[in-house]
Amino acid sequence: SQTIHQWPATLVQPVGSPLSLECTVEGTSNPNLYWYRQAAGRGLQLLFYSVGIGQISSEVPQNLSASRPQDRQFILSSKKLLLSDSGFYLCAWGVNRAPYGYTFGSGTRLTVV
Amino acid sequence: AQKVTQAQTEISVVEKEDVTLDCVYETRDTTYYLFWYKQPPSGELVFLIRRNSFDEQNEISGRYSWNFQKSTSSFNFTITASQVVDSAVYFCALEDGGSQGNLIFGKGTKLSVKP
Numbered sequence: 001s002q003t004i005h006q007w008p009a010t011l012v013q014p015v016g017s018p019l020s021l022e023c024t025v026e027g028t029s030n031p032n033l034y035w036y037r038q039a040a041g042r043g044l045q046l047l048f049y050s051v052g053i054g055q056i057s058s059e060v061p062q063n064l065s066a067s068r069p070q071d072r073q074f075i076l077s078s079k080k081l082l083l084s085d086s087g088f089y090l091c092a093w094g095v096n097r098a099p100y101g102y103t104f105g106s107g108t109r110l111t112v113v
Numbered sequence: 114a115q116k117v118t119q120a121q122t123e124i125s126v127v128e129k130e131d132v133t134l135d136c137v138y139e140t141r142d143t144t145y146y147l148f149w150y151k152q153p154p155s156g157e158l159v160f161l162i163r164r165n166s167f168d169e170q171n172e173i174s175g176r177y178s179w180n181f182q183k184s185t186s187s188f189n190f191t192i193t194a195s196q197v198v199d200s201a202v203y204f205c206a207l208e209d210g211g212s213q214g215n216l217i218f219g220k221g222t223k224l225s226v227k228p
């Protein structure tokens with residue numbers, strides 16, 4: 001069966017520090033991968049998605065970047081964190097076949113201080 | 114533009130009561146998908162259902178049922194005989210047929226089921 005792993009679960013980082021969040025998927029090949037952010041007062045928002053290795057699309061301009069170095073690995077990064085980057089980050093993978101939806105990881109709660 | 118509205122911010126019920134969570138969506142596409150997700154206190158989003166715009170049949174899964182009405186652009190979710198374990202935030206989401214997993218989420222409804 002397919003599983004999605006995300007780490008770390010929680011992270012407290014100072015303003016200006018770098019960030020690297022990792023997401024891996026098991027049990028499937030060539031998945032579509034997604035990074036969402038859930039920020040207070042702004043709901044859930046798609047940040048990046050990838051349909052293949054090295055292919056990244058950004059939905060929202062921001063201080064973050066994403067990379068997909070391997071088929072089942074998706075990384076969210078920042079060179080210098082801002083206070084506004086605080087939030088709950090969720091990785092997801094999806095297949096475009098009913099009745100399946102998008103499967104989300106357990107999330108990383110990031111607090112920038 | 115696509116939009117999902119969950120007008121109920123918080124709902125509190127007593128165990129065994131039935132509860133309906135409302136979802137109204139806006140889209141110009143004729144092909145789209147609607148979802149419901151559950152977010153328990155632990156934070157992960159749990160997939161509940163996906164429906165496409167061409168299938169208006171109501172669906173029942175155990176104590177859960179969904180009512181999809183294109184005429185009113187609504188996709189409501191009912192929990193029958195609610196239980197304390199149903200306490201969570203529930204999100205309705207819309208995906209247009211041409212998008213690549215860009216789910217437009219509503220702001221969620223926090224359901225509290227008290228014993």
